[in-house]
Amino acid sequence: MARMDEQRGGGPSHGWRYGPPGWNRPDRAVTHRARPPWRSTVLLTAFVLVGSDFAAHAQPDRVPLDGYARVLLLVAAALLLWRHRHPVAVAFGTATATLAYLALGHPYGPVFLTVAVGCFGAVVAGHRRAAWAAVALLWAGHVLVALWLYRWLPPAGDRGAGIGQEIVVATWVLAVVALAELARVRREQWARERADRAEAARRRADEERLRIARELHDVLAHSISVINVQAGMGLALLDSDPEQARAALTTIKAASKEALGEVRQVLGTLRAPGAAPRAPAPGLDRLPELVEQAAAAGLTVDTEGEPPRLPPGADLAAFRIVQEALTNVVRHSGSRHARVRLAYADGALRLRIDDDGPATGADAGGGGNGLAGMRERAAALGGTVEAGPRPDGGFRVLAVLPSRLGEDQ
Numbered sequence: 001m002a003r004m005d006e007q008r009g010g011g012p013s014h015g016w017r018y019g020p021p022g023w024n025r026p027d028r029a030v031t032h033r034a035r036p037p038w039r040s041t042v043l044l045t046a047f048v049l050v051g052s053d054f055a056a057h058a059q060p061d062r063v064p065l066d067g068y069a070r071v072l073l074l075v076a077a078a079l080l081l082w083r084h085r086h087p088v089a090v091a092f093g094t095a096t097a098t099l100a101y102l103a104l105g106h107p108y109g110p111v112f113l114t115v116a117v118g119c120f121g122a123v124v125a126g127h128r129r130a131a132w133a134a135v136a137l138l139w140a141g142h143v144l145v146a147l148w149l150y151r152w153l154p155p156a157g158d159r160g161a162g163i164g165q166e167i168v169v170a171t172w173v174l175a176v177v178a179l180a181e182l183a184r185v186r187r188e189q190w191a192r193e194r195a196d197r198a199e200a201a202r203r204r205a206d207e208e209r210l211r212i213a214r215e216l217h218d219v220l221a222h223s224i225s226v227i228n229v230q231a232g233m234g235l236a237l238l239d240s241d242p243e244q245a246r247a248a249l250t251t252i253k254a255a256s257k258e259a260l261g262e263v264r265q266v267l268g269t270l271r272a273p274g275a276a277p278r279a280p281a282p283g284l285d286r287l288p289e290l291v292e293q294a295a296a297a298g299l300t301v302d303t304e305g306e307p308p309r310l311p312p313g314a315d316l317a318a319f320r321i322v323q324e325a326l327t328n329v330v331r332h333s334g335s336r337h338a339r340v341r342l343a344y345a346d347g348a349l350r351l352r353i354d355d356d357g358p359a360t361g362a363d364a365g366g367g368g369n370g371l372a373g374m375r376e377r378a379a380a381l382g383g384t385v386e387a388g389p390r391p392d393g394g395f396r397v398l399a400v401l402p403s404r405l406g407e408d409q
Contacts, residue, residue, distance in 0.1 A: 036081040036082065036084070036085070037080070037081065037083070037084065038081065040080075041077065041078070041080045041081050044077055044080060044113065044114070044117065045074065045077035045078065047110060047113070048073055048076070048077045048109075048110045048111060048113060048114060049070070049073055049074070049077075051109055051110035052065060052069075052073055052106075052107065052109040052110060052111060053065065054109075055107045055108060055109030055110070056106075056107045056109070058107075059107035059108065062105055062106060062107040062108075063104060063105035063106050063107075064106075065106060065107070068104065069101060069104065069106045072097050072098075072100055072101040072104075072106075073101065073111055075093075075097045076093075076094045076097035076098055076101070076111060076114040076115075077114050079093045079094050079097070079114070079118065080094070080114060080117055080118060080121075083117065083118055083121035083122075084121065084125075087118075087121045087122040087125040087127050087130070087131075088122055088127050088130040090118045090121065090122070091115075091118045091119045091121070091122040091127070091130055091131050091134040092130070092133075092134045092137070093118070094114045094115045094117075094118035094119075094134075095115050095118070095119075095134040095135065095137050095138040096137070097114075098111050098112065098114065098115050098138060099137070099138050099141040099142065102141075102142060102145065103141070103145050103149070115134070115135070115138060116176045118134070119131040119134055119135050119176065119177060119180060120176070120179070120180040120183070122134070122180075123177065123180035123181055123183070123184050124180060124183050124184045124187060126184070128181070128184075131177065131180065132177060135173050135176075135177055138173075139170055139173055210376065214320070214373045214376060214377065215262075215320075216263065217370070217373055218320045218323055218324055218373060220259060220263070221324065221327050221370065223255045223256065223258060223259035224259070225297070225327045225330050225331050226251065226252075226255045226293050226294075226296060226297045226330070227252050227255050227256060229297040229298060229330060230248040230249075230251045230252045230255070230296065230297065231248070231252060233245075233248045233298070234248035234249055234252070251293075251296040251297075255293065255296075262282075281312055281315070281316045282316060282319045282320075283307075283310070283312070283315030283316060283318070283319050284307035284308075284310070284315055284318050284319055284322075284342070285307060285315075286319060287303065287307060287319070287322065287340070290319075290322060290323055290326060291303065294326050294329075294330065294338070297330050298330075298336055299326065299329060299330050299336055299337070299338060300336060300337045300338070301326065301337075301338050301339070301340060302337075302338070302339045302340070303339075303340045303341075303342070304339070304340070304341040304342065305341055305342035305343055305344075306342065307342060308342075308344040308349060308403070310349065310401075310403045311403060313380075313381060314349065314381055314401050314402070314403040317377040317378065317380070317381055317383075317401055318349055318351060318399070318401055320373075320374075320377060321351055321353075321374050321377060321378070321385065321397070321399050321401075322340055322351060322353060324370050324373065324374055325338075325340075325353035325374075325397040326338060326340075326353065327370070328370055329353075329355045329395075332359055333355050333357055333358070333359060333394075333395065334357060334358050334359070335355040335356040335357055335358075335394065337355065337356060338353060338354065338355040339352075339353070339354045339355075340352070340353050341353075341354075344403075347402060347403060348383070348400055348401060348402045348403065349399075349400070349401045349403055350398070350399070350400050350401075351397070351398070351399040351400075351401070352396065352397070352398050352399075353396070353397040354390070354394060354395070354396050355394050355395055356393060356394040357389075357393050357394040357395055358393065358394075359395070371385075371387055374387070374397070374399065378399055378400070378401060381401050381402055381403075382402050383399065383400050383401040383402055384399070384400050385397065385398070385399045385400075386398045386399075
C-alpha cells in the first residue's frame, strides 16, 4: 500500500483501568482515611459507659463496675478510633478486652457493641478471616468461662450457663457477622459500579475524540489537497495563462470556504455538547460536488451506480471514504483518472474506488491517518475496508458498509 496513508497502531492509554491503584482492593479503599473517626467513637464510648452502669443495676448478682471494669470498657471503645487504619488489630483488641471484662464477672451490657463495630469494620475492609477469628475467640472464651472456669472466677457462687444459652449467643454473633458481610458485598458492588461508569465515560470521550479527529482529517486533507494542486497550477500559469490562473484561485477560494464551514460545524459540536448540528451531515448526495472538486484539481472521476438512501451514519461514512480515496489519488497517484462504483445489495453498500496509478511523490508511502480513518468508520458500522495495489497496476479501495443498523449508528 505504497500510496495510502496509514495510522500506526495504539489506542488511548490509561494508567488506571478500573480507577486509581488499589481501588478494587477493599482493604485499601475502605481502610484509608485522613482522620480517625473521633465523633462516632466518642458517642459510642459514652453509650457503652452509661449503658454498662444501667446494666449493672439490673444484674446485682454480677461483680459491680470498678476501676478495672471501666478501664476495660474504655479500652474496648477507644480502640475503635483505629478501626479504619488497623481493622485486624482493632477486631482482636476489642474481642480480647471484652473477654477479659466478662471473665472478671462484670455485668453483661453494651460492651458487645464494641466487638460488633470492630469486626464489622474488619469485614467491610476485606479482612473476613480476621473478623471471624476474633468473634470465634470471644465466643470460645465465653463458652469456656460459662461452662467450666466460672468455678474459679468471680463472682462467687456463680452457676454455669446452659448449652441453649450459648447457642443463642452464637446466633447473635453470626447475625452480626452476616450483616457485616452483606455491607462488604454492597460496598464492593458500589465501587465496581463507580469504576465501570468512569471507564464508560472515558471510553465515550475517547470515541468522540477519535470521531472529531477523523472528521477534521477528512475535511482538511481533501480541501488542502485541492488547494495545494490549484495553487501550484496557478503559480505555473500566472504569466502564460492569467485566465486559467484566475480559475485556480477561484477554486482555492471555494475549497477553503467549504473547509472552513465544515470545520466550524465540527467545532460547534464541541462548544455545545449534545446539541444538534446546525447543518446536515454530508452524504452521498454530495458526490457530484466531490467530482467537481476533483475535476478542479485535474482529476477526472467517472461514477457508476446511484447513491441509495442510507441512515445518516452510513451515509456520512460512505461520503468520507470516497472523499479520502479521491484525495489520496490527487496527492499520491500519477493517474489523472479515477472510477467510483456504488452498488447496494443485501442490506449493504459496496464502494469501489479505482485509479490506474502509478504512485508518485516523496510521501507515497503515507504517514497520516487516511486509511486508518476509513477502516475505523467502516468498523463502527460493522463493515470493512480493503485497500491495496491491483494486479494490473493502479490502486483500489473496496468498502462494504452495512446499512440496516439504524439511526443510532
